[in-house]
Amino acid sequence: MNDMVQATRADPFAAFGMPELGLREFWYPVLPAWRLRRRPRQVRVLGEELVLFRDGARVFALDDRCPHRGARLSLGACRFKATISCPYHGWTFDGTGACVAAIMEGPDSNIPGRAKVKSYPALQRNGLIWVYIGERAAPAFEDDVPDLVADRQRFFTITAITDYACNWRVLADNWTNEHHGPYVHANSPELLLQPVPPFNMELSVIDHGDGRGMGVRGTGGQNYAEFPGLGRFPSHSWHRFLKPHGRGVRGRWHETRAFKEFGVQTPTSSRLPGMVIVARPSAEYFLIQWAMPIDAHNTRLFNINCFRRMGRWREWRDRAHYALFRGWAHDRIFSDQDKIIVESVTPGPEHLSRTDVGLIGWRRFVGRHAGMEKQ
Ligand code: FES
Ligand SMILES: [Fe+2]
Incomplete structure (x- = not known):
């Protein structure tokens, strides 16, 4: 019992039930919009590593890990429109995280449609990039901020x-x-x-x-x-x-x-x-x-x-x-x-x-x- 009190007092936030990595199921600002140009960028949000990339004013956020062999997508490039290609073997993903090509397997590869990366709702507003972090369906940006x-x-x-x-x-x-x-x-x-x-x-x-x-x-x-x-x-x-x-x-x-x-x-x-x-x-x-x-x-x-x-x-x-x-x-x-x-x-x-x-x-x-x- 004494140990428990000690432990609680040693972490004042845990005692109140405040999560260390922040509250999920919210929109968050993550980066100034000007920092995201043609090259993808990695951001760390609530402890998760995401890759951001854009197609004009449209912004996309995916898990920064290629499902093929685990390379960082953020080291890759936006080779085709509204997609990101992994730096290792060129698996290419669209904004929903669906694989649309596996370049090193040629156009007839059966990987597209099978491989997928987790995606996050993202948008650009007020000169900032915003991402929704959560497991549920994202509320409309206007209703949440x-x-x-x-x-x-x-x-x-x-x-x-x-x-x-x-x-x-x-x-x-x-x-x-x-x-x-x-x-x-x-x-x-x-x-x-x-x-x-x-x-x-x-x-x-x-x-x-x-x-x-x-x-x-x-x-x-x-x-x-x-x-x-x-x-x-x-x-x-x-x-x-x-x-x-x-x-x-x-x-x-x-x-x-x-x-x-x-x-x-x-x-x-x-x-x-x-x-x-x-x-x-x-x-x-x-x-x-x-x-x-x-x-x-x-x-x-x-x-x-x-x-x-x-x-x-x-x-x-x-x-x-x-x-x-x-x-x-x-x-x-x-x-x-x-x-x-x-x-x-x-x-x-x-x-x-x-x-x-x-x-x-x-x-x-x-x-x-x-x-x-x-x-
Ligand atoms: S690790 Fe990404 S394409 Fe192979
Ligand atoms: Fe202050």
Whole structure:
């Protein structure tokens, strides 16, 4: 019995039932579209090795292993239209994974129609390649991903991608852990001129009720504190004169456009299969941070910046602002402040505290979902 408790505590994620290699039966972004050209490419997604190849705008994903003798298809070539040929003996497969030719056996070979590779639903959207990982029939892309990505009439997106040397659960934890922000990011270029976000808040978990997401509500809190005998945090605030973005609406979120028009229930929403949506009250901009598990020890972070389309001039301004400021200030410096820390986390025994309410809620949420899948 004692051993079991020890083991459970040694792996905090297993204790909550969170799968190490991510949740299956979801669409995932896997690669920027420009990285897939004429040559096939290998990607590792949820621990599986896939080969991607394209025919114009059509994208295909197959298991990266030839059924003949096991060579990597990704070392082969797209020799004929909408197919991939193995580098070893030229067995050739179409986008469904069916063998359509075995080149070294000549055109009369009886292999075509008999050999097959597993295929995955794949498509190109928003400048990204997306793949559905699962055993069931894939839901329509538009029904599975947030509207902000699917609705190209209303939003355009700019995505920054970074690989993290950590498990996806460590990265996703960071997003429900409200109380790291004021500490880790206080001196990031984005927050340098604003008051430090409130800390020491009372936190409660808000289940979005759609089976896909939850958020954390914070009330109270303080922007600075005196620690007797030690000093003040933050140490000085004279440069923090800007009004913070949407901060005043915390208690009145249900009056914002983000809530009324887009149904966003909390300023930050953690959602399956492993993402956070950070909303502006004006609903003019949202940031989706999406963790794609590469394998047990690596995660690809997609920072998908979603801008509401508000005319050509505004789009030009948004793109310029991203290129000149937000792209480096947030998607590089701000995110890298988290990256250094989450990559340093060694999962093991934890001493969770009052401010970890959101994180515990998120782990339970994922664990519940993963449990449901198994039934
Ligand atoms: S191993 Fe692929 S064609 Fe022989
Ligand atoms: Fe952070």
